[in-house]
Amino acid sequence: MTTTSAGTVVRPARARTVADSPTVRRKQGFQHGGWFIAPFLVLFALFVIWPLLRGLHLSLTDANISGDGASLIGLDNYREALDDPLMWESLGHSAWFTLLVVPCITVLAFLLAMLAHHIERGKWLWRLCFFLPFLLPSTVAANLWQWLFNPGSGMVNHVLGLETPWLTDASYAMLAVVVTTLWWTVGFSFLLYLAALQGIPAHLYEAAELDGANAWHRMVHITLPMLRNITGLVVALQILASLQVFDQAVVMQDFGPGPEGATRTFVQYTLEQGFTSYRVGYASAISIIFFVIIAAVALARMWLLRNREEGGR
Amino acid sequence: MTTAAQRTPAAGPRRSWTPGQIVLTLLGAAVSLVFLAPLAWALSTSLKSETEAVGVPPHWLPRDWTGQAWTAVLETGNITDWLVNSLVVSVCVTAIVLVVSALAGYGFARTEFRGKNALLGVVMAGLMVSPAVLGVPLFTTVQQMGMVDTYWGMILPQCAPAAMVYILYKFFQGVPRELEEAAFIDGAGRWRVFLTIIVPLSRPSLAAVGIFTFISSWNNFLWPYMVTNNPDLMTMPNGIATVMNSYGIQWAQLMAGGLLAGLPLIVVFVFFQRQIVAGVAHTGLAGQ
Numbered sequence: 162m163t164t165t166s167a168g169t170v171v172r173p174a175r176a177r178t179v180a181d182s183p184t185v186r187r188k189q190g191f192q193h194g195g196w197f198i199a200p201f202l203v204l205f206a207l208f209v210i211w212p213l214l215r216g217l218h219l220s221l222t223d224a225n226i227s228g229d230g231a232s233l234i235g236l237d238n239y240r241e242a243l244d245d246p247l248m249w250e251s252l253g254h255s256a257w258f259t260l261l262v263v264p265c266i267t268v269l270a271f272l273l274a275m276l277a278h279h280i281e282r283g284k285w286l287w288r289l290c291f292f293l294p295f296l297l298p299s300t301v302a303a304n305l306w307q308w309l310f311n312p313g314s315g316m317v318n319h320v321l322g323l324e325t326p327w328l329t330d331a332s333y334a335m336l337a338v339v340v341t342t343l344w345w346t347v348g349f350s351f352l353l354y355l356a357a358l359q360g361i362p363a364h365l366y367e368a369a370e371l372d373g374a375n376a377w378h379r380m381v382h383i384t385l386p387m388l389r390n391i392t393g394l395v396v397a398l399q400i401l402a403s404l405q406v407f408d409q410a411v412v413m414q415d416f417g418p419g420p421e422g423a424t425r426t427f428v429q430y431t432l433e434q435g436f437t438s439y440r441v442g443y444a445s446a447i448s449i450i451f452f453v454i455i456a457a458v459a460l461a462r463m464w465l466l467r468n469r470e471e472g473g474r
Numbered sequence: 475m476t477t478a479a480q481r482t483p484a485a486g487p488r489r490s491w492t493p494g495q496i497v498l499t500l501l502g503a504a505v506s507l508v509f510l511a512p513l514a515w516a517l518s519t520s521l522k523s524e525t526e527a528v529g530v531p532p533h534w535l536p537r538d539w540t541g542q543a544w545t546a547v548l549e550t551g552n553i554t555d556w557l558v559n560s561l562v563v564s565v566c567v568t569a570i571v572l573v574v575s576a577l578a579g580y581g582f583a584r585t586e587f588r589g590k591n592a593l594l595g596v597v598m599a600g601l602m603v604s605p606a607v608l609g610v611p612l613f614t615t616v617q618q619m620g621m622v623d624t625y626w627g628m629i630l631p632q633c634a635p636a637a638m639v640y641i642l643y644k645f646f647q648g649v650p651r652e653l654e655e656a657a658f659i660d661g662a663g664r665w666r667v668f669l670t671i672i673v674p675l676s677r678p679s680l681a682a683v684g685i686f687t688f689i690s691s692w693n694n695f696l697w698p699y700m701v702t703n704n705p706d707l708m709t710m711p712n713g714i715a716t717v718m719n720s721y722g723i724q725w726a727q728l729m730a731g732g733l734l735a736g737l738p739l740i741v742v743f744v745f746f747q748r749q750i751v752a753g754v755a756h757t758g759l760a761g762q
Binding site: 195196197198200201202204205207208209210211212213215216219224226273276277279280281282283285286287288289290291292293294296297298299300301303304305306308309313314315316319344349352353355356357391394398405407408412415416428431432434435436441444445448451452455456459 | 495498499501502505506509510511512513515516519527528529530531532570573574575577578580581582585587593596597599600601602603604606607608609610611612613614615619630631633634636639664668689692693695696700710711712714715716719725728729732733735736739740743744747751754755758759
C-alpha cells in the first residue's frame with residue numbers, strides 16, 4: 162500500500178538502532194489487526210453477507226414465510242420474474258421516479274447553494290431553512306404532503322387555484338411523490354454543493370477578475386468546472402437512493418399501490434410478494450435482480466470515475 | 475458589483491446593501507418561505523379542531539385556537555413509548571456504529587494481514603446492500619435468529635455500515651504515521667496508540683459519522699417497519715405512519731404527532747447547526 166511505503170521512506174533518516182525497534186514492535190502490533198476488524202466483520206457477516214447468500218439460496222426455492230418445506234425449483238423464480246408484468250411495471254415506476262428526481266434535485270440543490278453562498282447576510286438562516294426538511298422522518302414528510310395535496314382542504318390546490326386530484330389520479334400520483342421528495346431531501350445535496358462552493362479558492366476568482374472576467378465568465382470557467390466532482394457525487398448518490406424509493410410512496414397512498422398501481426415501486430413490490438403473498442422465494446429472486454441493478458449502477462460510476470482520472474493525466 | 479475583498483467571508487466590517495445583495499436576499503427570503511410554509515401549515519393544522527382542519531376552503535390560521543390535537547396525541551396514543559423506543563434504538567445504533575466502524579477503519583488503514591484487500595473489496599460490495607434492496611432475505615435471517623419484534627432485531631441490522639467504515643478508513647489513512655511510531659518507540663501498544671492518539675485526533679470525523687448515523691437511524695422507517703408490528707416496540711416514524719394512519723386519519727392529530735417526531739432533531743439542529751452541517755457534508759463528501 163502507498164502509505165506503508167511512505168512510512169518506510171521516512172525511516173532511513175533515523176539512527177538504525179532506533180529504526181529497528183519500531184519495526185519489531187509493529188510486527189507484534191500487526192497481529193492485533195484482526196481484532197480491530199473482528200466486531201465489524203461479525204455484524205457484517207450476519208446482516209449483510211449471510212442475508213445475501215440466503216437470498217440467493219431462497220431465490221432458487223419455493224419458500225414461504227415460515228421457511229418450512231421449501232424445495233429447490235431451480236431458476237423458475239427468475240423465469241417467472243422476467244415474464245411478470247407487475248415486476249416490470251414497478252421497476253418502471255422506480256426508474257421513472259429516479260429520472261424525474263435526479264435532475265431536479267441536482268439543479269435545485271446547485272441553485273440553492275449558489276443563493277446561500279452569495280447572500281452575505283444571515284448565512285446560517287438560509288442554511289437552516291433549506292436543510293430543515295431533511296431532518297424530518299420520511300413518513301412525517303410524506304404525511305405532511307399527503308395533507309398538502311389533499312383535494313378539498315389541501316393547501317397546494319388552494320394556493321395555486323387548482324382542482325387537481327393529485328393523489329387519486331394515476332397521472333399525478335407519482336408527481337406528488339416527486340415533489341415531496343424534492344422538498345424533503347434537496348437539503349442534503351444542497352449542503353454538499355455549499356461545502357464545495359466554499360472550498361473553491363478565492364484567489365481563482367481574484368485572478369479572473371483582474372483579467373476582466375465578468376460574473377458569467379467566472380461562473381462558466383471557474384465555478385462549474387470546480388463543481389464537476391461534486392455533481393458526479395450528487396448524481397450518483399441520488400440515483401442509488403431514488404431507485405430504492407419506498408417510504409414516501411407508500412405513506413402518501415396509505416400503504417396501497419396508488420391509483421391504478423401508479424406509485425407501486427420496486428421495493429414495495431418485493432415486500433408485497435414476501436410479506437403479503439408470503440412468497441419468500443419469489444421475493445428473494447426479484448430482490449437479487451434488484452441487487453444486480455443497484456450493483457451495476459455503482460460499478461458504472463466507479464468505472465466512469467476511473468476513466469476520467471486516467472483521461473485527466 | 476463586489477470587490478474581491480468583500481467576497482472573502484468574515485473580512486472587514488458590515489457589508490453594504492448593494493442592489494445585487496437586496497435582490498438576492500429577497501429571493502432567498504421567498505425561497506425560504508416556500509421551504510418553511512409546509513411546516514407552518516402543519517403547525518397551524520395541529521392547533522385547529524378536527525372539523526375545522528378539514529374545512530373547505532382551508533385558511534392559514536385557526537379561527538379557534540385549540541390544543542386538543544396535542545393533548546389527544548400525548549394522552550391517548552403510545553407516542554411517549556415511541557419516543558423512548560426511538561431514543562433507545564438511535565442511541566444504541568450510533569454507539570455501536572461508532573465503536574465498530576472506528577475499530578474496523580483503523581484496522582484496515584493501519585494493520586496488515588493476509589487477505590486484507592480482498593476483505594476490503596467485500597466490504598465495498600456491502601455498500602450496495604440495504605434493507606430496501608434485500609429486505610425479505612434480511613427479515614428471514616433476523617427471524618431465524620428469533621429477533622423479530624425485539625429491540626436487538628431493530629438495532630443490530632443497522633450496525634454494519636460499510637460506508638462508515640470506508641469513511642473512517644480513508645481518514646485514518648491520512649493520519650501521519652510518524653505520530654504513531656513515536657508512541658511505539660515509547661513502548662505503547664496498538665490499543666493504547668489507537669485510544670490515546672488516533673481517537674482524539676479524529677474527533678471531527680467521528681462526530682460526523684456519529685451525527686449522520688444518529689439522523690438516519692432516528693428517521694429510519696423501512697427496517698423497523700419490517701421487523702416489528704408491535705405498537706409498544708415501534709419507533710416514532712414507524713408508529714406515526716402505521717398506527718396513526720390506521721383508524722381513519724385525524725389530520726390535526728397526525729400533524730401534531732409528526733411535529734413531535736420531527737421536533738427533537740430540529741431543536742438539536744438549531745443549537746448544533748455548525749457541527750451537524752459539517753458532519754453531514756463531511757460524510758457525504760467522503761463518497762467522492
